[in-house]
Amino acid sequence: MIKKKHLILLALFGLTQFLIHQISYRWDFTKDQKYSISTPTQQLLKNLNKDIYINVYLTGDLPFDFERLSKETNYFLKEITSKNQHIHYRFIDPKNNQEKLIKQGLTPSRLTVQEDGKVSESIIFPWAIVKCGKNTTAVNLLKNSSFNNENTQIENSIQNLEFAFASGIQKVTAHKKQKIAILKGNGELEDIYQYDFLKTLGENYFLAPFTLDSVTKQPQKTLKQLQDFDLLIISKPTEAFTEAEKFTLDQFTTNGGKSLWMLDMVHTPKDSLMQNGKVLAYQRDLNLTDYLFNYGIRIQKHLVRDLYAAKIPLAVGNVGNKTQFDEFLWDYYPVIKTNNKHVINKNIGDVKLEFTNSIDTLNTNIHKTILLQSSTFSKTTAVPNYVELASIAQSSDVTSFNSGSKILGILLEGHFSSAYKNRIKPYKNNFISNGHQGKMVVIADGDISTNHISKGKPLELGLDKWNNMYYANKEFLINTIHYLLNDSGLIQLRAKQITLDTINQPKALQEKTKWQLINTLIPLVMVAVFGVLIFYYRKSKY
Incomplete structure (x- = not known):
């Protein structure tokens, strides 16, 4: 017969088991809080009341480094599902669905893998699909940028996981609120040349073209319409701005409007x-010198050349009927290793610029933060001047690249005063002389947002179609927009830094046999020793 105290113990045991399954709490003892969810993501998950379905295709027979990325993805998804039961995820082997995934825009990565002295080729899909109702978005788990090696790329990809999934969840659940105007009418870039940049922005913000043409007839109405937008993007204008147009932009800025130039x-x-x-390179007059000078910067009308540069393909001869190409460093295309101290640049790769100018700063009350700058091995070329491809074949005088770093992109923050404070106004309006708190980013390169075109179709921004190199132009610009629009939730996730413990693979391969023997023999020896000790103990006792 079961005693009463036994029944109580059974009841307590059952209650304990029930509570353990109902209450889940995890402690993160890692130094960098690797397995902890950041505050912006926690807030996003807290407000989530819709079912989210996540399909991850980074699984199957993966190379070692990508197996790590897959495991880290699994760890992160387990963590967010423990925070919100509306999130559901699964890993799907893409082996039998490759064509379908490619049609959905999930570009596979083809890798040559060397393990245990054997070389093999692997095709992997480092992607996840996030779905909420009818809304879906693709999340790229592998950061495509010109990293020095695969380990660095994987490390940055793992650091980017929280941002990537949080951004994906926000895209399929959030309602667009803020509005961005894309300036037209002054010879700016056509949409097809910045298609990928605008398409990515459109996933989070309302976009609309805006022209200043009507400022000559209806200036007050034009200004009022512009002030309905939160941000203005000006991409590579080629025609000079009139005083009325500049005054409209000036009042937009002093009224708190943000802008990306x-x-x-x-x-x-x-x-x-x-x-x-x-080709002859010559100065372009946009009539913006006094406008920018008022905010404490001046763009120099010369070309910056840098020994840290991208490569371009050039024909070097013919074999039969086929032209042979080779790649050469082109110092007019600087490759910028961004300053990781600012959150805009956090955890991104290199940014590629083309025929860029430099920026001088002046002492004003506007706070200035350098975002992009050339290496110390730089120099400038005055214009008008000829730019010749033949100069690549000539031996460069390396000692001439000694002008030091040049500022190529800068962030301005503060209270912007009007450039027309003590000047005649082009038209009457409710003039604001001392402005509200504002932000502005100026980049001395109109091509930073330009995507390549292949067979009439725009490619992803940052992809160089000539050598298949990825640059971080899109990440840099998207981070810039998030920061300018105070989208602190997403931009703060960039600041999360994770230190990964990596294995020295050549050493591991060299010492493979030794550690196999150690891991096999030591447990057997320990079992044998304990067996002998127990045998003699029992013999002496009995």
């Missing part, structure tokens, strides 16, 4: 250069 002050037609091998 991507400017070329030197005209260097790349198409003519590639066709003829030589």
Whole structure:
């Protein structure tokens, strides 16, 4: 017969088991809080009341480094599902669905893997699909940028997991609120040349083209319409701004409007250069010098050249009927290793610029933060001047690249005063002389947002179609937009830094046999020793 105290113990045991299954709490003892969810993500998960379905295709027979990325993805998804039961995820082997995934826009990665002295080729899909109702978005788990090696790429990809999934969840659940105006009418870039940039922005913000043409007839109405937007993007204008247009932009800024300027002050037609091998670079007058000078910066009208540069393909001869190409460093295309101290640049790769100018800063009350700058091995070329592809074949005088770093992109923050404070106004309005708190980013390169075109279709921003190199132009610009629009939730996730413990693979391969023997023999020896000790103990006792 079961005693009463036994029944009580059974009841307590059952209650304990029930509570353990109902209450889940995890402690993160890692130094960098690797397995902890950041505050912005916690807030996102807290407000989530819709079912989210996540399919991850990074699974199957993976190389070692990608197996680590897959496991880290699993750890992170387990963590967020423990925070919110509306999130459901599963790993799906893409082996039998490759064509379908490619049609959905999930580009596979083809890798040559060397393990245990054997070389093999692997095709992996480092992607996840996030779905909520009818809304879906693809999450790239592998950061595509020009990293030095695969380990660095994997480490940055793991650091980016929280941002990638939080951004994906926000895209399929959030309602667009903030509005961005894309300036037209002054010879700006056509949409097809910045298609990928605008398409990515459109996933989080309302976009609309805006022209200043009507400022001549209805200036007050034009200004009022512009002030309905939160941010203005100006991409590579080629026609000068009138005083009325500048005054409209000035009042937009002093009223607290944010802006992103991507400017070329030197005209260097790349198409003519590639066709003829030589082109005349000359100054472009946009009539913006006094406007920018008021905010404490001046864009110099010269070209910056940097020994840390991207490569371009050039024909070097013919074999039969086929033209042979080779790649050469082109110092007019600086590759910028971004300053990781600012949250905009956190955990991103290199940014590629083309025929960029430099920026000088002036002492004003506006706070300035350098975002992009050339290496110390830089120099400038005055214009007008000829730019020739033939100069690549000539031995460069390395000692001439000694002008030091040049500022190529800068963030301005503070109370913007009007550039027309003590000047005649082009038209009457409710003039604001001392402005509200505002933000502005100026980049001395109009091509930073330009994507390549292949077979009439735009490619992903940052992908160089000539050598398949990825640069972080899109990440940099998207981070910039998030920061300018105070989208602190997403941008703060960039600051999370994770230190990964990596294995020295050559050493591991060299010492493979030794550690196999140690892991096999030591447990057997320990079992044998304990067996002998127990045998003699029992013999002496009995």
